Amino acid sequence: MIKTVAIQGVRGSFHHIVTxxxxxxxxxxxxxxxxxxxxxxxxxxxxxxxxxxLENSIAGSIIPNxxxxxxxxxxxxxxxxxxxxxxxMALKGxxxxxxxxxxxxxxxxxxxxxxxxxxxxxxxxxxxxTAEVAERIQEKQLIGIGAIASVAAAExxxxxxxxxxxxxxxxxxxxxxxVKRKNSVVxxxxxxxxxxxxxxxxxxxxxxxxxxxxxxxxxxxxxIQSLPIIETPWKYAFFVDVTFDNYxxxxxxxxxxxxxxxAFKVLGEYKNAKL
Amino acid sequence: MIKTVAIQGVRGSFHHIVTxxxxxxxxxxxxxxxxxxxxxxxxxxxxxxxxxxLENSIAGSIIPNxxxxxxxxxxxxxxxxxxxxxxxMALKGxxxxxxxxxxxxxxxxxxxxxxxxxxxxxxxxxxxxTAEVAERIQEKQLIGIGAIASVAAAExxxxxxxxxxxxxxxxxxxxxxxVKRKNSVVxxxxxxxxxxxxxxxxxxxxxxxxxxxxxxxxxxxxxIQSLPIIETPWKYAFFVDVTFDNYxxxxxxxxxxxxxxxAFKVLGEYKNAKL
Numbered sequence: 001m002i003k004t005v006a007i008q009g010v011r012g013s014f015h016h017i018v019t020x021x022x023x024x025x026x027x028x029x030x031x032x033x034x035x036x037x038x039x040x041x042x043x044x045x046x047x048x049x050x051x052x053x054l055e056n057s058i059a060g061s062i063i064p065n066x067x068x069x070x071x072x073x074x075x076x077x078x079x080x081x082x083x084x085x086x087x088x089m090a091l092k093g094x095x096x097x098x099x100x101x102x103x104x105x106x107x108x109x110x111x112x113x114x115x116x117x118x119x120x121x122x123x124x125x126x127x128x129x130t131a132e133v134a135e136r137i138q139e140k141q142l143i144g145i146g147a148i149a150s151v152a153a154a155e156x157x158x159x160x161x162x163x164x165x166x167x168x169x170x171x172x173x174x175x176x177x178x179v180k181r182k183n184s185v186v187x188x189x190x191x192x193x194x195x196x197x198x199x200x201x202x203x204x205x206x207x208x209x210x211x212x213x214x215x216x217x218x219x220x221x222x223x224i225q226s227l228p229i230i231e232t233p234w235k236y237a238f239f240v241d242v243t244f245d246n247y248x249x250x251x252x253x254x255x256x257x258x259x260x261x262x263a264f265k266v267l268g269e270y271k272n273a274k275l
Numbered sequence: 276m277i278k279t280v281a282i283q284g285v286r287g288s289f290h291h292i293v294t295x296x297x298x299x300x301x302x303x304x305x306x307x308x309x310x311x312x313x314x315x316x317x318x319x320x321x322x323x324x325x326x327x328x329l330e331n332s333i334a335g336s337i338i339p340n341x342x343x344x345x346x347x348x349x350x351x352x353x354x355x356x357x358x359x360x361x362x363x364m365a366l367k368g369x370x371x372x373x374x375x376x377x378x379x380x381x382x383x384x385x386x387x388x389x390x391x392x393x394x395x396x397x398x399x400x401x402x403x404x405t406a407e408v409a410e411r412i413q414e415k416q417l418i419g420i421g422a423i424a425s426v427a428a429a430e431x432x433x434x435x436x437x438x439x440x441x442x443x444x445x446x447x448x449x450x451x452x453x454v455k456r457k458n459s460v461v462x463x464x465x466x467x468x469x470x471x472x473x474x475x476x477x478x479x480x481x482x483x484x485x486x487x488x489x490x491x492x493x494x495x496x497x498x499i500q501s502l503p504i505i506e507t508p509w510k511y512a513f514f515v516d517v518t519f520d521n522y523x524x525x526x527x528x529x530x531x532x533x534x535x536x537x538a539f540k541v542l543g544e545y546k547n548a549k550l
Contacts, residue, residue, distance in 0.1 A: 060338040060502065106381055109401055124401045126384055205490035207499070208483060215480035224482070224513075226499045227335065238499075 005178075006030040006041035006050040009105075012131035012153030014084055015051045018176045022051075022080045033128040035065055039072050042181055049077070049180050056084070056174040058111050058167075061225050066239055069179060069267055076195055076268020077186050078178035086112050086130075086167045089159040090146045091137060096162045103127040104148035112148055115166040122146070134159055177268070186270050193222075193243045193272035194250055198261035199235055207238065210260055217253035219244045222274075237263075243272050280453075281305040281316035281325040284380075287406035287428030289359055290326045293451045297326075297355045308403040310340055314347050317456055324352070324455050331359070331449040333386050333442075336500050341514055344454060344542055351470055351543020352461050353453035361387050361405075361442045364434040365421045366412060371437045378402040379423035387423055390441040397421070409434055452543070461545050468497075468518045468547035469525055473536035474510055482513065485532055492528035494519045497549075512538075518547050 002023060007015035010031045019027055030047045032038045038050040052069070055061045069076065086108055090099055101123045102109075102116070109116075109124050116122055127133050133147035138157040146162065147153070154161050177195075200206040214221065223241035244250050250269070258264045277298060282290035285306045294302055305322045307313045313325040327344070330336045344351065361383055365374055376398045377384075377391070384391075384399050391397055402408050408422035413432040421437065422428070429436050452470075475481040489496065498516035519525050525544070533539045 057503075058339065059334075060500070061335055063335040064333065106385060106401075110381060126381075126399045126401055205487075207496055208486035208490045211483035211486055212480075215483045221482055221501075222511075224499055224501045225335070226496075228332075236497075 001025060002027060002048045004028045004030055004047040004049075006032050006038040006047040008032055008035055008038055008052070009129035010132045010135055012134060012150055012156045013129055014082060014150060014174070015053070015176070016131070017150060017152060018051050018080050018082055021082070022078065022176075022178060033132070035068055039068055039074065042074065042179065043072065045181075049178050050074075051080075051176055051178055053107075054079075054175050054177050055223075056107070056111075057169050057172055059107060061239070062107075063227065069177075070197060070265070073182045074179040074267075075182055075184045076177045076270055077180050077184055078270045079193070079273045080176045080178070081273055082174050082176060084111075084167065084172045084174050085151070085165045086148045086172075087151060087154060087161045088115075088146050088148055088163040088166055089134060089137075089154045089161050091141065091143060092158075092160045094143070094160070094162070097121075098144055099146040099162070100144040101125055102146040102148060103133040105130050108148045111167040111169070111172060114168040115163070131156075178270075179268075188247045190271050191247050191250075191269045192245065193241065194269045195239070195241050195267040196254075196257070196265065197237060197239050197267055198257060198264040199229065199237050200261050201235060206261075210257055213256045213260065214240075214242060214253055217244075217256070218246070218249045219253055239267075276300060277302060277323045279303045279305055279322040279324075281307050281313040281322040283307055283310055283313055283327070284404035285407045285410055287409060287425055287431045288404055289357060289425060289449070290328070290451070291406070292425060292427060293326050293355050293357055296357070297353065297453060308407070310343055314343055314349065317349065317454065318347065320456075324453055325349070326355075326451055326453055328382075329354075329450050329452050330498075331382070331386075332444050332447055334382060336514070337382075338502065344452075345472060345540070348457040349454040349542075350457055350459045351452045351545055352455050352459055353545045354468070354548045355451045355453070356548055357449050357451060359386075359442065359447045359449050360425070360440045361423045361447075362426060362429060362436045363390075363421050363423055363438040363441055364409060364412075364429045364436050366416065366418060367433075367435045369418070369435070369437070372396075373419055374421040374437070375419040376400055377421040377423060378408040380405050383423045386442040386444070386447060389443040390438070406431075453545075454543075463522050465546050466522050466525070466544045467520065468516065469544045470514070470516050470542040471529075471532070471540065472512060472514050472542055473532060473539040474504065474512050475536050476510060481536075485535055488531045488535065489515075489517060489528055492519075492531070493521070493524045494528055514542075
């Protein structure tokens with residue numbers, strides 16, 4: 001059973017909210033300030049699992065996290081979708097005009113860019129985590145400083161919300177994955193989604209041939225993303241997510257794609273969290 | 276002939292360097308502080324063309340710029356690749372220990388994250404443009420403030436480079452596109468690359484069928500990116516780049532994909548800038 005989970009951020013962060021919603025049993029969170037530390041915590045066996053944001057409606061795929069999973073031979077064992085609502089918060093008794101600087105995670109700043117264009121007097125400063133700024137504002141009683149974070153963070157650290165749901169895209173869904181060390185397996189009868197990576201040539205038809213096999217094996221594609229392989233011109237890595245009804249179908253597809261592509265790798269086999 | 280070009284940033288910015296390398300004739304740059312203003316400048320006919328970064332080795336696709344091109348019915352008429360080298364710069368006579376805050380564009384901050392982890396005393400602040408910070412440091416004689424920008428910016432604004440090539444990935448290639456208003460056309464005999472967008476169903480095989488047509492029509496795929504359509508579950512938008520030898524082949528593929536997919540759109544037909 002998973003007992004300790006490494007998350008990016010502190011209590012009240014979106015990764016923390018994911019651990020609370022995803023796991024059936026209560027888990028301890030190991031608070032990490034970077035995704036690299038999440039991975040370290042897993043590798044050194046300090047934690048049983050880690051949570052990582054993988055894509056969202058504004059920025060698309062978070063490519064560096066794909067690379068972390070791939071490079072460190074982690075295994076995706078689950079996914080979770082969260083509708084992320086960003087709120088501007090500060091010490092009680094202040095108005096938005098009193099706020100000089102707002103600190104938050106770069107992704108949160110990006111997602112709220114449009115809101116801050118209407119408040120050009122506010123300086124936006126990159127920070128490690130959304131909720132950790134909220135914690136710091138309360139702890140150090142920082143006047144004139146704002147955080148962008150969840151309602152949960154405002155409650156935990158007793159801050160006033162000055163503006164609600166300030167992200168540009170109101171329905172701002174982020175997909176998180178739960179990762180474990182290599183060789184972690186989900187029971188076959190629970191698996192109906194997989195993330196794979198393979199390399200294929202620029203040569204016309206190479207990708208189409210692989211997608212044909214997927215389709216012949218009754219897999220549905222829910223995501224595809226090509227990335228140029230920097231050292232090898234005209235060769236591409238593809239990250240593909242597929243869903244299926246029958247694990248045997250996916251097994252067959254795996255065997256075929258392994259032969260047809262280079263560097264085929266299963267990044268995870270897990271349960272589809274979308275209805 | 277293109278005479279005025281809207282760029283994101285000021286003289287010495289990477290977009291400015293692109294205009295200097297891409298156009299054969301000298302062009303005037305219209306300095307814009309956001310990509311939205313680049314688009315506005317084009318639409319109001321203040322400028323003849325615009326330059327926009329579209330993807331890079333670290334962050335992958337810059338999805339918001341795809342959306343801007345799509346939404347505003349712009350047309351991609353060319354592409355340019357730039358190997359982006361970031362440098363830390365400040366007023367002369369200072370060392371890296373003297374620097375308290377570094378201001379730059381979020382993408383530059385992201386690309387140099389690893390370097391600044393070794394200098395935790397420096398606060399990273401988001402700004403609108405890389406070179407504009409260099410300009411401001413010189414103009415206002417800002418002590419203790421650093422910029423991350425090109426060598427050209429350091430030269431133009433007479434700053435000292437404190438650290439060279441500080442980006443995490445040393446060969447940091449960014450792809451820029453040159454956009455014009457709708458109905459701008461490149462002569463057919465110069466076209467050997469195109470960017471298209473279409474929507475297809477989650478239904479198995481829909482994407483494979485379209486890629487088969489592309490392959491049958493002798494198109495090679497150089498990029499593919501799926502994006503979920505937020506309002507329509509299980510429907511995806513695909514952004515695909517293809518190269519070809521013969522424009523007639525692409526014309527045939529267009530006619531077929533138009534029938535097979537929904538909302539098919541050519542975002543641009545232009546000359547491939549990769550050897």
